[in-house]
Amino acid sequence: MATISKVLQSRQEKMIDTGNKVTVVGVGQVGMATVFSLLTQGVTNNIVMVDTNEDKLKGEMMDLQHGSAFLCNATIKAGTDYSITADSQICVIAAGVRQMEGEDRRNLVQRNVEVLKGIVPQLLKYSPNTIFLITSNPVDVLTYVTWKISGLPKHRVIGSGTNLDSARFRYLLSQKLNIAPTSCHAYIIGEHGDSSVPVWSSVNIAGVRLRDLNKNIGLDCDEENWKETHTQVVQSAYEVIKLKGYTSWAIGLSLTQLIKAILTNVASVHAVTTSLKGEHGITEDVFLSLPCVLGRNGILDVIRQPLTDVEREQLLQSAKVMADVQSNIKF
Numbered sequence: 001m002a003t004i005s006k007v008l009q010s011r012q013e014k015m016i017d018t019g020n021k022v023t024v025v026g027v028g029q030v031g032m033a034t035v036f037s038l039l040t041q042g043v044t045n046n047i048v049m050v051d052t053n054e055d056k057l058k059g060e061m062m063d064l065q066h067g068s069a070f071l072c073n074a075t076i077k078a079g080t081d082y083s084i085t086a087d088s089q090i091c092v093i094a095a096g097v098r099q100m101e102g103e104d105r106r107n108l109v110q111r112n113v114e115v116l117k118g119i120v121p122q123l124l125k126y127s128p129n130t131i132f133l134i135t136s137n138p139v140d141v142l143t144y145v146t147w148k149i150s151g152l153p154k155h156r157v158i159g160s161g162t163n164l165d166s167a168r169f170r171y172l173l174s175q176k177l178n179i180a181p182t183s184c185h186a187y188i189i190g191e192h193g194d195s196s197v198p199v200w201s202s203v204n205i206a207g208v209r210l211r212d213l214n215k216n217i218g219l220d221c222d223e224e225n226w227k228e229t230h231t232q233v234v235q236s237a238y239e240v241i242k243l244k245g246y247t248s249w250a251i252g253l254s255l256t257q258l259i260k261a262i263l264t265n266v267a268s269v270h271a272v273t274t275s276l277k278g279e280h281g282i283t284e285d286v287f288l289s290l291p292c293v294l295g296r297n298g299i300l301d302v303i304r305q306p307l308t309d310v311e312r313e314q315l316l317q318s319a320k321v322m323a324d325v326q327s328n329i330k331f
């Protein structure tokens with residue numbers, strides 16, 4: 001220190017708070033894929049990781065710190081004590097149990113509700129102004145649970161929802177059409193998982209709606225069988241889990257995109273989990289995905305996409321299933 005002070009002539013105090021602190025709770029496959037892509041994409045250089053497994057936490061922290069020379073002078077902290085999360089702009093919850101091979105996401109609900117009951121109040125205690133981003137499964141129900149436990153306004157409790165399903169959909173469309181996924185504009189809404197709803201009526205390339213070229217696209221009577229593409233989306237996670245035991249990279253990239261949108265206040269549109277009360281004829285506080293505008297305050301707007309009768313019916317069906325799951329939760 002004494003040596004360096006001879007050459008560093010201080011002109012200004014260094015700013016400690018970069019205003020982009022992100023906490024990730026759960027340093028499993030999803031948590032670490034998220035942290036890695038946040039750091040390598042330079043979305044934040046201030047990361048805190050929390051978990052109940054001290055050894056894993058320390059190992060992950062040290063491994064990342066050893067990569068610091070390749071990052072943007074990142075501050076990387078980890079610990080089991082939530083005080084280190086103080087003043088986080090965003091708290092990601094990726095903790096809890098995951099699906100076993102062939103297991104439905106909804107099967108995890110009560111076990112992960114118990115996990116959330118331990119985590120949410122702690123995070124809120126140290127970061128009362130934070131935005132929650134939930135990814136633990138079943139993500140839609142757990143976003144509702146986080147909203148209930150936290151007492152926060154709805155725009156500050158967001159679920160990763162069908163941003164990932166939409167990305168899988170766009171990838172599969174891109175393979176069929178030979179056009180980049182970024183130019184295949186398509187949304188999957190509703191539940192992240194088995195009852196998700198592909199909005200075929202608005203799938204478009206440069207404003208050209210595929211439905212105008214094939215009026216039956218996505219329907220049972222479609223001779224081109226585009227419906228199969230959505231079936232593949234629904235099967236994606238099951239297939240990857242069967243092959244490698246878990247999913248990680250795509251969900252990590254999906255969360256990174258959402259976090260970037262919030263921290264940079266960019267007003268970009270993503271399908272994320274929020275309350276659907278008042279949308280498309282839904283009257284209950286059911287949490288599912290719709291396209292939302294994201295910015296520094298969380299969810300800025302929900303987009304009222306025109307839906308066909310078939311799509312609306314599927315969404316209402318999804319909402320019914322969710323309302324049923326929600327009503328059985330023990331708080």
Ligand code: 6V0
Binds near residue numbers: 025052136
């Ligand atoms: P994992 O690899 O088993 O990691 C879970 C981590 O959570 C472990 O490190 C645990 O120690 C930690 N943990 C458990 N309880 C607590 C607690 N009370 N406090 C702090 N940490 C705790 O699981 P993985 O990372 O694969 O999955 C995490 C969650 O994300 C699961 O619920 C998955 O089902 C869910 N996923 C959600 C996806 C989505 O698209 N929304 C995608 C993939 C997985």
